[in-house]
Amino acid sequence: DSGVTQTPKHLITATGQRVTLRCSPRSGDLSVYWYQQSLDQGLQFLIQYYNGEERAKGNILERFSAQQFPDLHSELNLSSLELGDSALYFCASSTTSLNEQFFGPGTRLTVL
Amino acid sequence: AQSVTQLGSHVSVSEGALVLLRCNYSSSVPPYLFWYVQYPNQGLQLLLKYTSAATLVKGINGFEAEFKKSETSFHLTKPSAHMSDAAEYFCAVSATNQGAQKLVFGQGTRLTINP
Numbered sequence: 001d002s003g004v005t006q007t008p009k010h011l012i013t014a015t016g017q018r019v020t021l022r023c024s025p026r027s028g029d030l031s032v033y034w035y036q037q038s039l040d041q042g043l044q045f046l047i048q049y050y051n052g053e054e055r056a057k058g059n060i061l062e063r064f065s066a067q068q069f070p071d072l073h074s075e076l077n078l079s080s081l082e083l084g085d086s087a088l089y090f091c092a093s094s095t096t097s098l099n100e101q102f103f104g105p106g107t108r109l110t111v112l
Numbered sequence: 113a114q115s116v117t118q119l120g121s122h123v124s125v126s127e128g129a130l131v132l133l134r135c136n137y138s139s140s141v142p143p144y145l146f147w148y149v150q151y152p153n154q155g156l157q158l159l160l161k162y163t164s165a166a167t168l169v170k171g172i173n174g175f176e177a178e179f180k181k182s183e184t185s186f187h188l189t190k191p192s193a194h195m196s197d198a199a200e201y202f203c204a205v206s207a208t209n210q211g212a213q214k215l216v217f218g219q220g221t222r223l224t225i226n227p
Contacts, residue, residue, distance in 0.1 A: 043217040056212035
């Protein structure tokens with residue numbers, strides 16, 4: 001158990017819908033990262049937040065957005081969902097931006 | 113830009129045999145390198161990391177990796193494979209810039225252990 005929690009574990013929804021994935025980092029970790037894992041793209045970095053502020057952006061679609069709240073938990077919002085958005089979404093956290101990242105168990109999103 | 117190439121999407125070894133998973137990196141700055149393991153239906157677990165200290169890095173579960181700058185490699189090894197080592201392994205390089213960090217992952221190597 002890494003100490004990073006993600007909810008829900010599984011999510012099944014339809015095309016065009018909007019979903020919110022939630023992540024609670026390890027106690028004391030200020031940085032939160034989101035990654036997408038799919039069969040065709042592999043593991044891709046989406047976005048990083050540090051103490052509430054966006055720090056880095058990867059290949060994140062405009063339909064996707066994220067935020068980190070004052071209690072340091074983070075949410076990833078996915079809207080206008082397409083079949084191709086079906087993937088595993090991982091959250092990771094670290095103490096600072098320079099330390100190793102600890103990954104949560106992931107949320108498996110299925111878009112039908 | 114940093115990148116990672118893992119040679120071999122599938123590796124199969126016998127129980128008790130040497131495990132060698134290959135990783136080559138590309139980085140314009142001294143890299144931080146990581147190996148993660150993913151067991152079925154689970155998240156990624158850190159095996160070991162290289163952060164410019166010792167070139168031979170020891171990790172958990174008997175794994176180790178050697179950083180070779182001349183070969184831009186960071187191969188993962190374990191002297192004797194165990195059935196519980198069956199999983200997918202990811203090599204990653206850290207791209208850090210002014211406090212922003214992201215991990216760039218290789219495509220992964222699925223390790224199968226034959227009894």
